[in-house]
Amino acid sequence: MEMKKFISMLISLLMILTAVQIPSYAAENQKLNANDYIITNPYENVDWETVKAYKAQFHCHTNASDGYLTIKEAVQLYYDLDYDIVAITDHGTNNLGWNKVPENIPLMRAVKKERSGGAYNPIIPLSEEEYAAYLNGTASTSDGSIRTNDDGLVDVAMGNELNMATPFADCHLTHYWCDYGQGLAGVYGDYETPSRESSKQGGVVMLSHVGEYVYTNKDTTSRYHVGQPVEDYYANKFARIFLDNPVGSSKQPGSVCGMGINSSEDEHTRCDRILYDQILAKTIPNGVVPWGFTFSDSHNVSSMNNAYCMMLIPDWHELDNAQRNEKLRSCMENGEFFAVSHYSNGVELDGEREFTAIEPDTSWPPEQLAKMNDTPMVTGIVVDEETDTITVEAENADRIVWVSDGNVIKREVSDAGDGEECTFTLSLHEDGLKNGLNYYVRFYVTGPQGICYSQPMVIRAADENGDPIDYAPVDVPKTHDLPAFLRGFVTVLDWLIFKWSPVIWIFKYFALGYNPIERLFNDLMIF
Numbered sequence: 116m117e118m119k120k121f122i123s124m125l126i127s128l129l130m131i132l133t134a135v136q137i138p139s140y141a142a143e144n145q146k147l148n149a150n151d152y153i154i155t156n157p158y159e160n161v162d163w164e165t166v167k168a169y170k171a172q173f174h175c176h177t178n179a180s181d182g183y184l185t186i187k188e189a190v191q192l193y194y195d196l197d198y199d200i201v202a203i204t205d206h207g208t209n210n211l212g213w214n215k216v217p218e219n220i221p222l223m224r225a226v227k228k229e230r231s232g233g234a235y236n237p238i239i240p241l242s243e244e245e246y247a248a249y250l251n252g253t254a255s256t257s258d259g260s261i262r263t264n265d266d267g268l269v270d271v272a273m274g275n276e277l278n279m280a281t282p283f284a285d286c287h288l289t290h291y292w293c294d295y296g297q298g299l300a301g302v303y304g305d306y307e308t309p310s311r312e313s314s315k316q317g318g319v320v321m322l323s324h325v326g327e328y329v330y331t332n333k334d335t336t337s338r339y340h341v342g343q344p345v346e347d348y349y350a351n352k353f354a355r356i357f358l359d360n361p362v363g364s365s366k367q368p369g370s371v372c373g374m375g376i377n378s379s380e381d382e383h384t385r386c387d388r389i390l391y392d393q394i395l396a397k398t399i400p401n402g403v404v405p406w407g408f409t410f411s412d413s414h415n416v417s418s419m420n421n422a423y424c425m426m427l428i429p430d431w432h433e434l435d436n437a438q439r440n441e442k443l444r445s446c447m448e449n450g451e452f453f454a455v456s457h458y459s460n461g462v463e464l465d466g467e468r469e470f471t472a473i474e475p476d477t478s479w480p481p482e483q484l485a486k487m488n489d490t491p492m493v494t495g496i497v498v499d500e501e502t503d504t505i506t507v508e509a510e511n512a513d514r515i516v517w518v519s520d521g522n523v524i525k526r527e528v529s530d531a532g533d534g535e536e537c538t539f540t541l542s543l544h545e546d547g548l549k550n551g552l553n554y555y556v557r558f559y560v561t562g563p564q565g566i567c568y569s570q571p572m573v574i575r576a577a578d579e580n581g582d583p584i585d586y587a588p589v590d591v592p593k594t595h596d597l598p599a600f601l602r603g604f605v606t607v608l609d610w611l612i613f614k615w616s617p618v619i620w621i622f623k624y625f626a627l628g629y630n631p632i633e634r635l636f637n638d639l640m641i642f
């Protein structure tokens with residue numbers, strides 16, 4: 116058989132196999148009922164009196180991949196929007212610093228040029244002086260406005276969205292702080308390899324907008340699944356990734372620390388919170404808690420401020436960019452942050468909408484959105500282990516929703532006046548908690564301008580000595596889109612045919628923009 120024919124047959128075979136999924140729904144979990152609970156609060160070490168809330172964008176694109184802004188424009192706009200932390204995550208392209216042109220992927224640049232009607236789109240980084248001014252906060256904002264924090268922007272090193280955004284490589288995750296993925300196209304549905312390799316190389320990984328993957332017909336289908344559990348197959352697949360790459364593992368310096376639960380305008384991600392809850396029910400009994408992130412995934416000026424995270428970090432005024440990167444990293448790993456969005460199209464499992472201030476699928480005008488910084492924000496959390504109560508203080512919020520094991524257990528509307536701080540309390544023992552408690556509680560507060568999600572707090576029953584009773588481990592089967600045999604076969608085939616082929620080397624060099632011989636040598640060194 117001709118080689119070309121053979122390869123195209125192989126590719127079609129792979130695509131057919133990846134389309135086969137076995138639907139099954141999670142069984143109703145048993146509920147937890149105890150006289151005394153132990154609550155693990157990720158915000159336990161936060162000093163609410165002195166801590167700063169730094170505004171972070173973890174996922175955005177420039178024209179180094181499929182975005183429309185230059186690096187210079189994106190940085191200025193995020194600076195104007197009062198951000199403190201920005202990670203540029205271009206597809207298949209490591210951020211080498213905003214003062215450097217990232218390694219080019221000629222193939223992607225060609226596609227970009229095609230898409231933008233042949234316009235030449237130079238990648239424009241910052242000059243050394245500009246870079247220093249943004250980092251130390253001496254640059255001026257476009258409209259002369261004063262930034263909340265005078266510390267400048269943190270340039271998150273080595274951000275990358277691991278894929279090349281091709282339709283055949285639909286697998287989206289971002290990493291930071293590791294040298295992996297430059298010029299790599301990714302394989303459809305293979306979240307496992309980039310998660311593992313980035314973790315091995317010391318990176319911190321976040322799964323992006325997985326709703327685009329679990330409902331493959333992108334734009335249209337997530338709306339038809341609102342309020343429905345995601346197929347258990349996917350909950351197992353992603354839970355497995357968190358279990359295999361946990362924070363603090365002795366096997367690898369990096370980790371997969373969380374996933375996007377609401378991004379862009381929440382169009383594709385409206386069921387991602389439900390999937391997140393399904394995943395938590397599989398990882399928490401096994402001792403791993405993935406955190407929930409929100410991000411804009413912006414490609415142009417109108418979407419830059421859709422969603423972001425507020426990182427709780429002690430004042431870092433005295434620290435330099437590298438030290439701030441370190442602080443940020445441990446903040447991400449420990450879940451000491453809130454995830455915020457202007458949008459929510461979600462419906463809970465009990466059929467209620469998450470956020471009632473805007474109608475589904477409407478957009479804020481971009482000029483208005485850019486100025487809207489009065490999103491809800493939590494300003495204090497007190498966990499009382501004596502009474503098993505959690506008290507939340509929030510601003511710009513008028514209601515709170517408490518979630519446990521994928522179900523709403525309580526909703527509360529504030530009677531505080533407009534613009535006042537409000538206080539909400541949950542007692543784990545109070546009557547009338549709907550659907551019961553299990554594994555964790557998390558909450559979100561909402562207000563006229565958006566939604567703010569907390570990280571989950573693990574709850575366990577206490578024994579008679581007051582010690583936590585651990586959950587029995589839950590079996591999370593390894594799930595792969597390809598059977599082991601086929602994966603092995605493809606790996607060997609790749610090794611035999613592609614790794615050593617001068618034709619492929621030339622393609623990689625000229626189309627993907629990297630030195631294949633050097634890469635091969637590095638791969639061999641890892642073995």
Ligand SMILES: [Zn+2]
Binds near residue numbers: 276287323324
């Ligand atoms: Zn993506």
Ligand SMILES: [Zn+2]
Binds near residue numbers: 174176
């Ligand atoms: Zn993206």
